[in-house]
Amino acid sequence: GAGVSQSPRYKVAKRGQDVALRCDPISGHVSLFWYQQALGQGPEFLTYFQNEAQLDKSGLPSDRFFAERPEGSVSTLKIQRTQQEDSAVYLCASSQLGGGGEKLFFGSGTQLSVL
Amino acid sequence: GQNIDQPTEMTATEGAIVQINCTYQTSGFNGLFWYQQHAGEAPTFLSYNVLDGLEEKGRFSSFLSRSKGYSYLLLKELQMKDSASYLCAVVGGSYIPTFGRGTSLIVHP
Numbered sequence: 266g267a268g269v270s271q272s273p274r275y276k277v278a279k280r281g282q283d284v285a286l287r288c289d290p291i292s293g294h295v296s297l298f299w300y301q302q303a304l305g306q307g308p309e310f311l312t313y314f315q316n317e318a319q320l321d322k323s324g325l326p327s328d329r330f331f332a333e334r335p336e337g338s339v340s341t342l343k344i345q346r347t348q349q350e351d352s353a354v355y356l357c358a359s360s361q362l363g364g365g366g367e368k369l370f371f372g373s374g375t376q377l378s379v380l
Numbered sequence: 381g382q383n384i385d386q387p388t389e390m391t392a393t394e395g396a397i398v399q400i401n402c403t404y405q406t407s408g409f410n411g412l413f414w415y416q417q418h419a420g421e422a423p424t425f426l427s428y429n430v431l432d433g434l435e436e437k438g439r440f441s442s443f444l445s446r447s448k449g450y451s452y453l454l455l456k457e458l459q460m461k462d463s464a465s466y467l468c469a470v471v472g473g474s475y476i477p478t479f480g481r482g483t484s485l486i487v488h489p
Contacts, residue, residue, distance in 0.1 A: 307467050307479035308423070321476060356422065366411045366430060366471060371422035
């Protein structure tokens with residue numbers, strides 16, 4: 266596609282509900298990152314995929330957070346039993362290769378509000 | 381781990397020049413990025429430095445000193461549309477970009 270696409274754009278969940286956030290990276294991009302951005306803060310790293318392999322998940326805040334990229338393209342971030350502190354914008358970014366010295370292309374994010 | 385520090389907020393006048401600083405501490409270094417983020421939008425790439433010195437791109441320039449753990453973004457001929465958050469991101473030994481908290485720039489007439 267032309268850019269990184271994320272859906273839904275906005276998600277309201279009741280505390281305790283499970284949510285699934287989708288990211289469609291730029292076609293052919295090897296690397297995919299998930300970040301969490303609280304209001305007025307910079308993006309905080311959650312997890313990193315190179316193709317279908319999840320190479321780093323050190324930023325996932327708890328075992329309620331799970332991410333997958335089964336075919337090396339679309340990725341889903343799942344949050345189980347959502348809590349109010351999970352409210353944030355979840356950003357997905359992709360880059361062409363897997364070296365680290367490349368610019369990231371970001372999606373517009375999913376704004377999650379947990380009530 | 382990494383520690384990245386940048387000012388929370390800056391204000392400047394339309395037409396002026398502003399310099400946004402970023403200091404960092406990192407284990408290993410594989411480059412420093414600057415991104416621009418307008419409110420409610422995705423961050424977009426501005427510049428990348430991996431060697432010491434100044435990179436110039438139109439109205440925007442970015443400087444890096446690896447020995448000092450220091451970078452700055454210089455914006456010239458400021459326009460109202462430059463009002464945004466500016467994010468400094470460091471790529472360390474893990475090859476994962478780590479972002480600072482961002483500097484909110486307000487440009488007024």
